Amino acid sequence: MSSVHTNPSSLHALLKEIWGHSQFRGQQEQIVQTITNGGDALVLMPTGAGKSVCYQLPAIARHRAGLGVTLVVSPLIALMHDQTQALQELGIACGFLNSSLSAEQTQQIEHEARSGQLVLLYAAPERITTPRFLNLLESLNARGKLSLFAIDEAHCVSQWGHDFRPEYVALNILHERFAKVPRVALTATADAITRADIVQRLQLEDAHQFISSFDRPNIRYSIVDKTDARKQLLRFLKEEHLGDAGIVYCLSRKKADETALWLSSTGLTALPYHAGLDAQTRRAHQDRFLQEDGLIMCATIAFGMGIDKPDVRFVAHLDLPSNIESYYQETGRAGRDGAPAHAWMTYGLGDVVQRRRMIDENQASEEFKRIQIQKLDALLGLAESATCRRVILLGYFGQASQACGNCDNCLQPPRTWDATEAAQKALSAIYRTGQHFGASHVIDVLIGNASDKVKQFGHNKLSTFGVGKALNPIVWRSVLRQLLARGALGIGDYQSLHLAGDARQILKGEMPVHLRVIEKNTSKNKTRIHRTFAEKNGQKRPETASKKDSSFSSLTPEAAKRLDALKVWRSETARAHAVPAYVIFHDKVLIELAEQMPDSMEELAEISGIGVHKLQAYGKDILIVLRRT
Ligand code: ZN
Numbered sequence: 001m002s003s004v005h006t007n008p009s010s011l012h013a014l015l016k017e018i019w020g021h022s023q024f025r026g027q028q029e030q031i032v033q034t035i036t037n038g039g040d041a042l043v044l045m046p047t048g049a050g051k052s053v054c055y056q057l058p059a060i061a062r063h064r065a066g067l068g069v070t071l072v073v074s075p076l077i078a079l080m081h082d083q084t085q086a087l088q089e090l091g092i093a094c095g096f097l098n099s100s101l102s103a104e105q106t107q108q109i110e111h112e113a114r115s116g117q118l119v120l121l122y123a124a125p126e127r128i129t130t131p132r133f134l135n136l137l138e139s140l141n142a143r144g145k146l147s148l149f150a151i152d153e154a155h156c157v158s159q160w161g162h163d164f165r166p167e168y169v170a171l172n173i174l175h176e177r178f179a180k181v182p183r184v185a186l187t188a189t190a191d192a193i194t195r196a197d198i199v200q201r202l203q204l205e206d207a208h209q210f211i212s213s214f215d216r217p218n219i220r221y222s223i224v225d226k227t228d229a230r231k232q233l234l235r236f237l238k239e240e241h242l243g244d245a246g247i248v249y250c251l252s253r254k255k256a257d258e259t260a261l262w263l264s265s266t267g268l269t270a271l272p273y274h275a276g277l278d279a280q281t282r283r284a285h286q287d288r289f290l291q292e293d294g295l296i297m298c299a300t301i302a303f304g305m306g307i308d309k310p311d312v313r314f315v316a317h318l319d320l321p322s323n324i325e326s327y328y329q330e331t332g333r334a335g336r337d338g339a340p341a342h343a344w345m346t347y348g349l350g351d352v353v354q355r356r357r358m359i360d361e362n363q364a365s366e367e368f369k370r371i372q373i374q375k376l377d378a379l380l381g382l383a384e385s386a387t388c389r390r391v392i393l394l395g396y397f398g399q400a401s402q403a404c405g406n407c408d409n410c411l412q413p414p415r416t417w418d419a420t421e422a423a424q425k426a427l428s429a430i431y432r433t434g435q436h437f438g439a440s441h442v443i444d445v446l447i448g449n450a451s452d453k454v455k456q457f458g459h460n461k462l463s464t465f466g467v468g469k470a471l472n473p474i475v476w477r478s479v480l481r482q483l484l485a486r487g488a489l490g491i492g493d494y495q496s497l498h499l500a501g502d503a504r505q506i507l508k509g510e511m512p513v514h515l516r517v518i519e520k521n522t523s524k525n526k527t528r529i530h531r532t533f534a535e536k537n538g539q540k541r542p543e544t545a546s547k548k549d550s551s552f553s554s555l556t557p558e559a560a561k562r563l564d565a566l567k568v569w570r571s572e573t574a575r576a577h578a579v580p581a582y583v584i585f586h587d588k589v590l591i592e593l594a595e596q597m598p599d600s601m602e603e604l605a606e607i608s609g610i611g612v613h614k615l616q617a618y619g620k621d622i623l624i625v626l627r628r629t
Contacts, residue, residue, distance in 0.1 A: 054186065096109070157198055257298075301326070312341065378396060427503050443473050
């Protein structure tokens, strides 16, 4: 029988021994208990919440109980590589079988699996359904040495999931052939439809379901008004993330290339990544991102799948993603280690125009376009919101929550101004110029700039010419953007603006318009760009008490020095072992070491994230580094 009854304290002991943690996180404990005791489970857990432990700990417990090897199904070579490296650093016998191995290496791993040496064996789904592999499983099973099936990235089995892999469908063969072996399916991204599909296709109807919250509390969300994107990005990187690894998402390949070049010219380490680069360059850039500390990847959305780097400290968007799901997925690559991370985006009028146009120019059906527009509107709602970003984000996935205290709007509530008159002027200028012109032309008319084009069309003779002199073009762009985002404006051919939605009610004065004050964001304080407007209108600037930065750790200068020294040691060690730095220790562990300054092996063992194997392997070195600095 494949059940092993463990008491909770032995699972805790194992967590401490292997991973160096004294407590389970979230639902981990119930999950680990269920699987260790031979129950089936479906685990939905956001990235960074400790999903791997949910099957790795039961695998170790069951192996020690004499039940043999756990088979882990994984869709990507990079992921298998990552997971096995990390386990080996923890002193766990494991291996993988995929196309990157030679015939001899394959035989060696098969031998280790057959002999019962391996605790975990990773393999791709297409490998698992081959006769040779099934034979291996048969022979293990016949001897009672096939302990557990863990199906990672289980959403790949669903055609509704975003990464459908036909080979995953064939995995039901595992249950048909080896009905007694317990199974756990794990995923980070599956809505209700995808979840039901996973259950049905993998025949997990009787499995315990563990659904965790979508929230990633360690990620701070900020969306800033785009004034000068490059300057804003550079300030964000230099003031808040100097020396950190992160991703800068761009819409086009060209922009990814240019951004990487430009960041490099400012002294930062940045590389491009997109589908236009040859496979070898892509691989080389990805490897450097994984292995080096503090590299910035300027990438299109081609970058990300299979990137399991836990210490990505920020994800920056220079362009608007297509919808909230993409935004959530892309920003979710930050902070997988649970330490503070930042999702930051600049957002402006041009982004709205560009995204709307991309949908319009799509050759798809009207129905498809309608859904795309709905999805984009939900994202615009998030970007324009004056209330907690996280509440809106989680609400989109059907999860209710409270104001988070860790997003820009919570930390520094945005101010709004009565923009009714400005909105009327803008709508009127658009109406009087015939609804045939784009934002720049409309703004020229509003501020009274008699450009050649304005004169050519005689728009300098209009009554609306110059009525908006009191506001500068940046403010006018934000007025137009916010009118667009709320649907009072539409976009036609050649990016021309026309009245839509409740525009007429606004013009007639039947609907007041309150808009966000455009702030020039700096991390420390906010500089107002259009002071003149509020002053002219007699509006007082409310005192916004800037809340204390609570979640980003603020190290003392001495601790920061120790952290730097520890990072240098980690880089050297990682190079010597030919593994990425985070496989040696996560940032979180180094930060705790720098703050706590343990001075003996006993004190070191108390640090969360240092298990028995790593204590023996690295303890003495760490003490030397700490004593030296
Ligand atoms: Zn919030």
